[in-house]
Amino acid sequence: MSINQSGWRPEMTAGDSRAPAPGFTGNKALMLEEPLIFEIGDGETTGVDLPAVARTGASRFGGLARTAPIGLAGLSEPETVRHYTRLSRQNYAIDLGLFPLGSCTMKHNPRLNEKMARLPGFADVHPLQPVDTVQGALGVINELAFWLIELTGMHGVAMSPKAGAHGELCGILCIKAALEKRGEGHRKVILVPESAHGTNPATAAFAGFTVEDIPATPDGRVDLAALEARLGPDIAAVMITNPNTCGLFERDLKAISDAVHAAGGYVYCDGANFNAIVGRVRPGDLGVDAMHINLHKTFSTPHGGGGPGSGPVVLSEALSPFAPLPYTARTRDGHVHLIEEERAEEFSAEHFDGRLDSFGRMTAFHGQMGMFTRALTYILSHGADGLRQVAEDAVLNANYVLRSLEDVLDAPFAGAGPCMHEALFSDANLAQGFSTLDIAKGLIDEGFHPMTVYFPLVVHGAMLVEPTETESKAALDQFIGALRSVAERAKAGDAALKSAPHFAPRARLDETLAARKPVLVWKDPAPQREAAE
Amino acid sequence: MRYLPLTSADRSEMLSVIGASSIDDLFADVPEAARLSGPVSGLPSHASELAVERHMTALARQNVVAGEVPFFLGCGAYRHHVPASVDHLIQRGEFLTAYTPYQPEIAQGTLQMLFEFQTQVARLLGTDVANASMYDGSTACWEAIGMARRITKRGKAILSSGLHPHYVSVARTMAKYTGDALETALPDLSAETDLDRLIAAIDDDTSCVVVQYPDILGRTADLTPLAEAAQAKKALLIAVVTEPVALGAIRSPGEMGADIVVGEGQSIGVGLQFGGPYVGLMGCKEKYIRQMPGRFCGETVDANGKRGFVLTLSTREQHIRREKATSNICTNSGLCALAFSIHMTLLGEKGLRGLAGINHAAAVAAADRLAAVPGVRLINESFFNEFTLDLGQEARPIVRALADRGILAGVSLGRLYPGADALANGLVVAVTETATEEDVERLASALEEILA
Numbered sequence: 011m012s013i014n015q016s017g018w019r020p021e022m023t024a025g026d027s028r029a030p031a032p033g034f035t036g037n038k039a040l041m042l043e044e045p046l047i048f049e050i051g052d053g054e055t056t057g058v059d060l061p062a063v064a065r066t067g068a069s070r071f072g073g074l075a076r077t078a079p080i081g082l083a084g085l086s087e088p089e090t091v092r093h094y095t096r097l098s099r100q101n102y103a104i105d106l107g108l109f110p111l112g113s114c115t116m117k118h119n120p121r122l123n124e125k126m127a128r129l130p131g132f133a134d135v136h137p138l139q140p141v142d143t144v145q146g147a148l149g150v151i152n153e154l155a156f157w158l159i160e161l162t163g164m165h166g167v168a169m170s171p172k173a174g175a176h177g178e179l180c181g182i183l184c185i186k187a188a189l190e191k192r193g194e195g196h197r198k199v200i201l202v203p204e205s206a207h208g209t210n211p212a213t214a215a216f217a218g219f220t221v222e223d224i225p226a227t228p229d230g231r232v233d234l235a236a237l238e239a240r241l242g243p244d245i246a247a248v249m250i251t252n253p254n255t256c257g258l259f260e261r262d263l264k265a266i267s268d269a270v271h272a273a274g275g276y277v278y279c280d281g282a283n284f285n286a287i288v289g290r291v292r293p294g295d296l297g298v299d300a301m302h303i304n305l306h307k308t309f310s311t312p313h314g315g316g317g318p319g320s321g322p323v324v325l326s327e328a329l330s331p332f333a334p335l336p337y338t339a340r341t342r343d344g345h346v347h348l349i350e351e352e353r354a355e356e357f358s359a360e361h362f363d364g365r366l367d368s369f370g371r372m373t374a375f376h377g378q379m380g381m382f383t384r385a386l387t388y389i390l391s392h393g394a395d396g397l398r399q400v401a402e403d404a405v406l407n408a409n410y411v412l413r414s415l416e417d418v419l420d421a422p423f424a425g426a427g428p429c430m431h432e433a434l435f436s437d438a439n440l441a442q443g444f445s446t447l448d449i450a451k452g453l454i455d456e457g458f459h460p461m462t463v464y465f466p467l468v469v470h471g472a473m474l475v476e477p478t479e480t481e482s483k484a485a486l487d488q489f490i491g492a493l494r495s496v497a498e499r500a501k502a503g504d505a506a507l508k509s510a511p512h513f514a515p516r517a518r519l520d521e522t523l524a525a526r527k528p529v530l531v532w533k534d535p536a537p538q539r540e541a542a543e
Numbered sequence: 544m545r546y547l548p549l550t551s552a553d554r555s556e557m558l559s560v561i562g563a564s565s566i567d568d569l570f571a572d573v574p575e576a577a578r579l580s581g582p583v584s585g586l587p588s589h590a591s592e593l594a595v596e597r598h599m600t601a602l603a604r605q606n607v608v609a610g611e612v613p614f615f616l617g618c619g620a621y622r623h624h625v626p627a628s629v630d631h632l633i634q635r636g637e638f639l640t641a642y643t644p645y646q647p648e649i650a651q652g653t654l655q656m657l658f659e660f661q662t663q664v665a666r667l668l669g670t671d672v673a674n675a676s677m678y679d680g681s682t683a684c685w686e687a688i689g690m691a692r693r694i695t696k697r698g699k700a701i702l703s704s705g706l707h708p709h710y711v712s713v714a715r716t717m718a719k720y721t722g723d724a725l726e727t728a729l730p731d732l733s734a735e736t737d738l739d740r741l742i743a744a745i746d747d748d749t750s751c752v753v754v755q756y757p758d759i760l761g762r763t764a765d766l767t768p769l770a771e772a773a774q775a776k777k778a779l780l781i782a783v784v785t786e787p788v789a790l791g792a793i794r795s796p797g798e799m800g801a802d803i804v805v806g807e808g809q810s811i812g813v814g815l816q817f818g819g820p821y822v823g824l825m826g827c828k829e830k831y832i833r834q835m836p837g838r839f840c841g842e843t844v845d846a847n848g849k850r851g852f853v854l855t856l857s858t859r860e861q862h863i864r865r866e867k868a869t870s871n872i873c874t875n876s877g878l879c880a881l882a883f884s885i886h887m888t889l890l891g892e893k894g895l896r897g898l899a900g901i902n903h904a905a906a907v908a909a910a911d912r913l914a915a916v917p918g919v920r921l922i923n924e925s926f927f928n929e930f931t932l933d934l935g936q937e938a939r940p941i942v943r944a945l946a947d948r949g950i951l952a953g954v955s956l957g958r959l960y961p962g963a964d965a966l967a968n969g970l971v972v973a974v975t976e977t978a979t980e981e982d983v984e985r986l987a988s989a990l991e992e993i994l995a
Contacts, residue, residue, distance in 0.1 A: 070926055071793050071903075072762075100637075122595065129603040132816070144817065153602075207873075215867070215868075291573050292577070315644065350961075370713075403547055454646065509846065516851040
């Protein structure tokens with residue numbers, strides 16, 4: 011006899027495989043639909059209480075008061091918190107699981123970094139405060155700069171670039187400034203391998219250079235002989251990614267650098283993949299003249315759904331004098347100096363024998379300070395020994411994925427030896443009509459973010475897997491099992507894969523429609539439509 | 544090492560699956576001469592959370608915190624109160640630790656937020672459309688100049704003397720390499736902006752006129768005649784807004800006819816952070832969208848007909864177009880855009896207008912109090928929350944003297960325009976809702992003492 015007078019008793023109903031009819035809300039338990047703020051908010055609602063201020067006198071807008079409605083929608087604080095919390099749950103994230111986007115280095119973001127960046131001494135400081143009031147902030151920039159120089163074996167570093175591509179531009183502008191200083195502004199060609207990130211040729215073209223391809227060898231690396239044959243008095247630089255986007259170390263980089271230098275050019279290295287070699291190889295030892303470092307990749311500042319990034323550029327002795335303003339430097343008295351336009355000449359004379367010849371300013375202030383504090387926190391946590399372990403575990407994890415899947419997926423360069431931090435597969439051997447995209451979407455249903463797809467361009471239907479060092483073996487084994495299963499379905503021609511994902515907040519989206527008839531802002535529904543309904 | 548989950552047993556087992564005898568085998572492609580045999584020498588080893596926190600906190604303590612002193616700095620970065628829920632929400636791991644939304648089925652949170660952000664920005668700036676953010680205001684400004692070059696196929700940009708000098712420097716750096724000719728001038732310490740000079744300078748080679756609103760000295764001017772004059776010569780008007788809260792009170796540049804409007808979004812939701820990361824705003828007329836740099840989020844439907852969002856018009860971008868792209872930009876400022884958007888949602892139209900109103904009221908009161916200090920003259924007839932004082936003597940040493948008394952008084956024009964003697968006496972003072980009447984009084988009385 012039950013002691014619960016309501017009649018409730020623990021009970022498991024037998025499983026029912028029939029799908030229920032669509033409900034009232036369109037929600038599915040924890041999967042919650044959320045309208046746009048413009049559909050649920052209005053111009054009268056606000057989620058803030060403003061401080062009372064005694065109004066004094068008439069406004070002084072010069073007759074420019076904004077009288078027409080702006081069209082902003084407001085929500086109360088509880089509604090705001092719910093709106094964004096619901097939206098957040100429609101995102102995949104590293105915090106949820108392995109995020110194997112090749113070339114993107116999606117590693118764990120330690121929360122200590124977040125805490126440190128929010129210390130009021132860093133977060134609540136204005137970039138134009140008198141320098142005596144910001145010695146600690148300048149100290150962070152300088153300490154991080156010191157680590158970046160030591161880890162790369164380079165001579166100097168430009169800290170202000172806002173992201174990787176901005177850093178590339180910084181490096182290329184240093185090269186251009188150096189060439190012009192030498193009176194060799196006629197060098198107009200930059201050589202870029204086909205496997206490079208799209209930002210490389212875009213950057214070179216922006217700076218006024220002509221871009222030419224460098225051929226690759228069958229084992230996925232720059233063809234040294236072909237490169238040497240192309241070198242000459244019109245070559246300004248080569249841009250090389252190392253490790254490259256096929257996940258391979260450019261064995262001949264030192265020889266390439268020597269050849270390029272002998273021909274009067276400079277070597278730009280895309281440092282997007284520095285995570286693979288940090289603490290084990292210093293690009294400076296390979297003859298690199300400039301390399302950007304994505305702090306949001308190797309040094310774990312969060313990607314935040316597409317930024318902010320941060321792209322300091324380490325520079326060789328030849329290029330350091332051309333670094334952009336402002337920069338910071340510590341002098342022998344221990345004081346950290348902020349060098350802006352007005353002090354550059356004086357500082358150069360005092361401390362650099364007058365050799366500084368900055369190409370100018372790239373951004374309004376000092377760079378991504380909030381990312382500097384996070385990156386420095388990360389670096390200090392790891393130390394020189396931990397960073398070396400980072401590279402080793404990143405490479406170990408990638409090779410483990412490569413060797414665990416090469417029997418089921420085509421791995422074009424696997425025969426040539428180990429990979430670095432990422433494993434590259436192709437779409438060869440899939441059933442007729444099945445593609446890399448189907449594998450990616452199938453992985454979504456398995457609860458994983460897909461790998462990078464269709465990049466690099468040199469491999470057909472490329473799938474680039476970068477697990478990073480912050481994944482456990484158990485997580486890797488689960489991912490390997492999932493990718494194996496999806497690959498086997500694609501090889502067997504499982505039709506259900508063609509319409510994957512089935513369990514995500516949305517099915518495949520119509521990107522053609524989005525591009526053909528761009529709807530980029532929300533528009534209030536036309537009133538006549540309401541009348542018609 | 545607390546961030547590395549592999550155990551030694553895992554590592555051995557994995558090496559045997561790979562068929563390697565040691566980790567060094569995996570680095571076999573690295574030439575012998577370039578291999579480091581151990582950790583980079585001369586650098587410290589790993590440290591505990593406690594030790595790192597101690598070190599960073601010691602550095603943080605060496606800075607004067609804006610919120611702990613009377614504080615009046617602006618000039619491109621503004622201190623506003625940010626509601627607590629903003630920082631809480633942007634730290635949701637699903638936002639913080641997501642990547643660019645390349646797989647839209649599992650990134651609708653970021654994508655919908657970007658669509659909402661684009662709508663908020665377009666409405667605030669008064670433009671038809673806006674993109675999903677740029678690095679910051681200064682880089683958005685030179686991207687706009689490049690965009691005007693592509694649209695007009697002309698290479699001369701006329702920059703207002705009221706444009707932030709660091710924005711001018713960035714544009715000048717880039718123009719060296721793109722070949723654009725820039726016409727620039729230094730501002731005058733007067734109530735008048737240089738609209739007449741700009742109108743007179745527009746000719747058939749002009750790609751664009753770039754004007755800041757409110758300008759570097761805090762002045763506001765009606766941009767309508769400038770827009771008409773530019774468009775009559777088939778040139779574009781680019782307006783730059785470094786304090787977007789102002790647009791809760793004064794007419795938007797889009798309403799006055801600007802073709803492209805860029806801005807620094809920092810003052811809504813982001814915080815000072817010693818200059819970055821910030822968030823660049825960029826909007827334009829619909830007819831120019833295919834020349835816009837950066838990412839767009841667009842509305843579409845999924846295979847079941849449900850509304851959804853995707854990144855779109857990417858054929859402008861570097862990962863598709865490579866050397867023919869509209870810009871080399873890849874990363875945007877997504878998390879700062881989220882902070883901006885959440886803060887804007889909390890404010891709503893009513894809150895933004897209210898916030899703008901109290902900023903202006905506080906600035907008007909402060910301007911009158913400071914102008915009453917003997918020897919001080921208020922330059923501006925019009926302003927929003929920032930104005931310029933002529934101190935009658937060089938402002939830089941006075942700013943330092945005030946800092947010694949624990950007051951961060953503003954930005955001296957000598958810092959922004961080194962070598963420009965005519966501007967050396969200028970002090971730009973920003974007064975937001977965070978400055979109390981007592982703060983203003985402390986600044987005024989300290990100035991009275993120093994100038995006496």
